[in-house]
Amino acid sequence: MKAKNWTRVWGAVFCLSAAVVAGAQGSANHEPEQTILPSRPIPTGKAPSMRVKLVSDEHGLKTYAVIFRKGDEILSGLTDFAAQYHVTDAHFTGIGAVSSATVGWLDLSRKIYHAIPVNEQVEVLSMMGDIALFNGKPVVHAHMIFGKHDGSTVGGHLWEANVNPTVEVFVTASAAPLEKVPDDASGMKLIDPLK
Numbered sequence: 366m367k368a369k370n371w372t373r374v375w376g377a378v379f380c381l382s383a384a385v386v387a388g389a390q391g392s393a394n395h396e397p398e399q400t401i402l403p404s405r406p407i408p409t410g411k412a413p414s415m416r417v418k419l420v421s422d423e424h425g426l427k428t429y430a431v432i433f434r435k436g437d438e439i440l441s442g443l444t445d446f447a448a449q450y451h452v453t454d455a456h457f458t459g460i461g462a463v464s465s466a467t468v469g470w471l472d473l474s475r476k477i478y479h480a481i482p483v484n485e486q487v488e489v490l491s492m493m494g495d496i497a498l499f500n501g502k503p504v505v506h507a508h509m510i511f512g513k514h515d516g517s518t519v520g521g522h523l524w525e526a527n528v529n530p531t532v533e534v535f536v537t538a539s540a541a542p543l544e545k546v547p548d549d550a551s552g553m554k555l556i557d558p559l560k
Contacts, residue, residue, distance in 0.1 A: 399480035412442025431534040447503035453542035459492035461532030468521035476552030487511035497543040
């Protein structure tokens with residue numbers, strides 16, 4: 366092949382490569398990375414169908430069944446529950462299903478969460494967390510793992526989960542309050558068992 370033809374071939378390969386790279390960068394730029402500050406406030410009042418039942422009250426421990434229905438948002442509902450029932454130290458587990466959610470993973474170097482959107486109907490395979498006080502108000506800290514239609518999973522720190530058709534959470538609360546304190550290294554609020 367003559368040098369002139371090789372020049373055309375390499376020119377075409379270069380143009381095609383540049384177009385592929387530009388297309389990949391362009392598609393990545395259409396969806397900017399979502400980040401969430403650890404200090405982001407949790408909205409209240411977004412679980413109007415939530416129902417609560419005290420199922421056990423023994424030896425200073427209370428166990429509640431907190432039941433969510435379609436359209437309720439879990440983190441908002443648990444925050445409202447903790448305030449209404451004066452829960453200052455608790456742990457919980459839950460199962461159910463949601464129509465959408467946002468979880469995240471903590472980037473310690475930047476002190477932010479990278480959002481992981483879940484935009485489909487999924488099973489709640491695992492939900493666990495705790496409740497403690499920060500500046501006199503209850504703070505809910507939860508992690509969730511979701512099962513997708515193909516059996517794959519996604520999970521992380523819970524920021525939002527929209528119930529469909531139900532999520533059942535069992536909360537065990539203690540009378541002795543736990544308090545959180547700011548942690549400058551991570552930007553988070555951490556439980557201090559000595560307070």
